[in-house]
Amino acid sequence: xxxxxxxxxxxxxxxxxxxxxxxxxxxxxxxxxxxxxxxxxxxxxxxxxxxxxxxxxxxxxxxxxxxxxxxxxxxxxxxxxxxxxxxxxxxxxxxxxxxxxxxxxxxxxxxxxxxxxxxxxxxxxxxxxxxxxxxxxxxxxxxxxxxxxxxxxxxxxxxxxxxxxxxxxxxxxxxxxxxxxxxxxxxxxxxxxxxxxxxxxxxxxxxxxxxxxxxxxxxxxxxxxxxxxxxxxxxxxxxxxxxxxxxxxxxxxxxxxxxxxxxxxxxxxxxxxxxxxxxxxxxxxxxxxxxxxxxxxxxxxxxxxxxxxxxxxxxxxxxxxxxxxxxxxxxxxxxxxxxxxxxxxxxxxxxxxxxxxxxxxxxxxxxxxxxxxxxxxxxxxxxxxxxxxxxxxxxxxxxxxxxxxxxxxxxxxxxxxxxxxxxxxxxxxxxxxxxxxxxxxxxxxxxxxxxxxxxxxxxxxxxxxxxxxxxxxxxxxxxxxxxxxxxxxxxxxxxxx
Numbered sequence: 063x064x065x066x067x068x069x070x071x072x073x074x075x076x077x078x079x080x081x082x083x084x085x086x087x088x089x090x091x092x093x094x095x096x097x098x099x100x101x102x103x104x105x106x107x108x109x110x111x112x113x114x115x116x117x118x119x120x121x122x123x124x125x126x127x128x129x130x131x132x133x134x135x136x137x138x139x140x141x142x143x144x145x146x147x148x149x150x151x152x153x154x155x156x157x158x159x160x161x162x163x164x165x166x167x168x169x170x171x172x173x174x175x176x177x178x179x180x181x182x183x184x185x186x187x188x189x190x191x192x193x194x195x196x197x198x199x200x201x202x203x204x205x206x207x208x209x210x211x212x213x214x215x216x217x218x219x220x221x222x223x224x225x226x227x228x229x230x231x232x233x234x235x236x237x238x239x240x241x242x243x244x245x246x247x248x249x250x251x252x253x254x255x256x257x258x259x260x261x262x263x264x265x266x267x268x269x270x271x272x273x274x275x276x277x278x279x280x281x282x283x284x285x286x287x288x289x290x291x292x293x294x295x296x297x298x299x300x301x302x303x304x305x306x307x308x309x310x311x312x313x314x315x316x317x318x319x320x321x322x323x324x325x326x327x328x329x330x331x332x333x334x335x336x337x338x339x340x341x342x343x344x345x346x347x348x349x350x351x352x353x354x355x356x357x358x359x360x361x362x363x364x365x366x367x368x369x370x371x372x373x374x375x376x377x378x379x380x381x382x383x384x385x386x387x388x389x390x391x392x393x394x395x396x397x398x399x400x401x402x403x404x405x406x407x408x409x410x411x412x413x414x415x416x417x418x419x420x421x422x423x424x425x426x427x428x429x430x431x432x433x434x435x436x437x438x439x440x441x442x443x444x445x446x447x448x449x450x451x452x453x454x455x456x457x458x459x460x461x462x463x464x465x466x467x468x469x470x471x472x473x474x475x476x477x478x479x480x481x482x483x484x485x486x487x488x489x490x491x492x493x494x495x496x497x498x499x500x501x502x503x504x505x506x507x508x509x510x511x512x513x514x515x516x517x518x519x520x521x522x523x524x525x526x527x528x529x530x531x532x533x534x535x536x537x538x539x540x541x542x543x544x545x546x547x548x549x550x551x552x553x554x555x556x557x558x559x
Contacts, residue, residue: 068115070144075112078133082108085129092125101125117145127183137183137322139176146172173332177303178284180325181277181310188274199321202354202362205328205347206369213335213343213373244289250298253283257305258425265429265472269313270511276313280306300337304330305426308346315353316474318513324350341382344374345426351389356514360393367393380417384410385430388438395442398449403442410435433467436460437475440482447489457486474512477503481518488525496526497534504545516547 075085086103093101098121110116117123123145130138140146256279263272283303291299311326327350334342347370354363367390371383378386387410394403414435423430443457461483468476480503487496500522507515523542529535 066115067113068111068144070142072112074130074134074138074143078130080133082112088129089122089125092129093121096121096125096128098125111145115144117147124179127179128186131183131186135187137180137187137325139179139183141176173329173336174284174287177287177307177329177333178281180329181281181284184277184322185274185281188277199324199357202351202359202364202366205324205350206365209328209331209347210369210373213331213340213347213369244291245286245295245299247295247298250295250302253279253302254298254305254425257302257309260306260309261429262471264309264313264316265474268474268510268512268515269316270513273310273313273317276306276310280310297337297339300333301339301342304334304337304339304342304346307333308349308426311346311349315349315356316512316514320353320357323353327353340373340375341378341424342426344370344378344386345382347373348386348389351393355389355393355396356517358396360396363393364390379424379427380413381423381430382427384413384417384435385427385438387413388435388442391442392438392445395446395449398446400446400450400453403446407439407442410439429472431467433464434475436464436467437479437482440464440479440486444482444486444489447486451489454486454489457482458490461486473506474510474515477506477510477512477515478518480506481515481522485522485525488522488529493529493532493535496529497538500526500538500542504541507545513547520546 078085080088083105086105086108089103089108090101093099093103101122103118103122107116107118111118118126123140123143126143126145127138127140130143260272260276260279280303283299283306287296287299287303290296307326307330311323311330314320314323314326327346330346330349331343334340334346347366351363351366351370354360354366367386371378371386374382387406391403391406391410394406414432437460440457440459440461443453443460447454447457461479464479465476465483468479480499484496484499484503487493487499503515503519507519519542523539523546526535526539526542530539
């Protein structure tokens with residue numbers, strides 16, 4: 063007990079709208095359903111949790127997380143409720159004496175438990191048809207500040223099983239627990255192949271159709287990580303966890319579950335670092351940066367990219383550095399910083415070329431090919447064209463080069479390239495060409511579950527207003543209006559893109 067109010071718990075309790083007596087009764091009922099009929103919570107104990115910072119013993123934190131998750135319609139973890147016992151304190155970059163009071167990063171011993179708990183709650187929301195997007199996004203600067211010192215240190219990979227009596231340990235959520243057994247190299251190879259299958263499906267059809275399958279697979283891997291495997295197998299399992307968590311985050315971002323996506327990116331960075339793969343941790347954070355640019359927060363994206371690059375260590379391959387620079391350039395373009403963007407894209411091109419024919423690309427970098435470099439260049443110049451219309455011609459040039467190479471079935475990327483080209487054509491006063499590329503995008507979007515493509519279509523639609531009197535563009539505008547999904551009132555915790 064800290065003697066201080068638990069502000070996190072109090073905030074969520076206020077959102078839930080329960081009385082203290084009502085929550086006590088719910089805890090007892092839920093605990094019994096989870097196999098703990100002996101639990102007897104009362105109003106005074108709930109008051110101590112909130113007003114005095116008392117941390118209840120297991121299974122109460124898990125019970126509370128499940129109750130708040132269902133009540134609020136989004137994943138609420140034990141960390142979110144401020145119910146983790148910290149065995150040590152330390153200085154936090156930027157001040158403060160509590161160890162990472164914003165909840166990231168958590169103690170290394172907690173990574174597998176947090177992973178399993180969060181995915182279990184996410185699956186519960188999926189099963190019950192709840193929204194899962196009611197939280198607020200953490201600012202990029204807050205994330206980078208909290209994770210800076212942690213990412214710049216090398217973890218010690220433990221070969222033995224976790225200490226179940228350790229005060230930092232908490233069991234995963236009681237829902238959909240996967241009782242895994244130790245696995246061997248053959249099972250891990252199958253898991254690694256499943257990641258490739260999920261990646262290909264996501265790139266072709268968008269994140270909405272297979273997100274739950276990826277989250278379920280990640281939940282199982284979290285259970286496997288609780289066992290003591292030989293170090294070489296444990297590292298590979300952490301690698302699988304990192305890849306699946308990045309994919310779960312990307313799919314969540316693709317369908318508009320922004321706070322959920324951000325949490326998965328952070329989990330992925332933790333998992334990669336636990337496996338000793340700091341470049342992979344940096345790439346996970348670069349995804350969070352791309353998310354920030356998409357949501358109209360480029361300054362926070364740049365904070366995250368600084369951490370992604372510095373925290374990756376000296377093992378970054380040239381092509382990975384090139385990809386990082388394209389994200390940084392997109393953020394600079396969003397801020398109207400044309401000269402900085404051009405310099406950054408120049409560095410990206412040089413690094414990309416220098417990496418050609420060198421070491422075999424890492425498995426998570428094999429989808430960043432020539433067309434992806436061109437596609438990101440097109441996106442950066444198209445974004446800059448909002449501030450400097452002369453940049454539209456460059457956007458058209460790179461979008462055309464990207465589209466000429468899009469032959470591998472990654473339909474979502476092709477849609478983005480078509481929209482970049484259409485937008486650039488509108489800005490360059492070429493509505494005839496713009497109409498052609500907009501229709502190509504619109505035809506493909508019906509079979510794609512990516513919500514981000516619709517977000518980009520809305521950005522392009524705004525540019526059509528100037529040509530609304532043109533018969534073809536008037537017809538296009540009507541088709542877009544009919545095709546656009548109706549808003550569902552989601553709360554991403556951020557300003558619209």
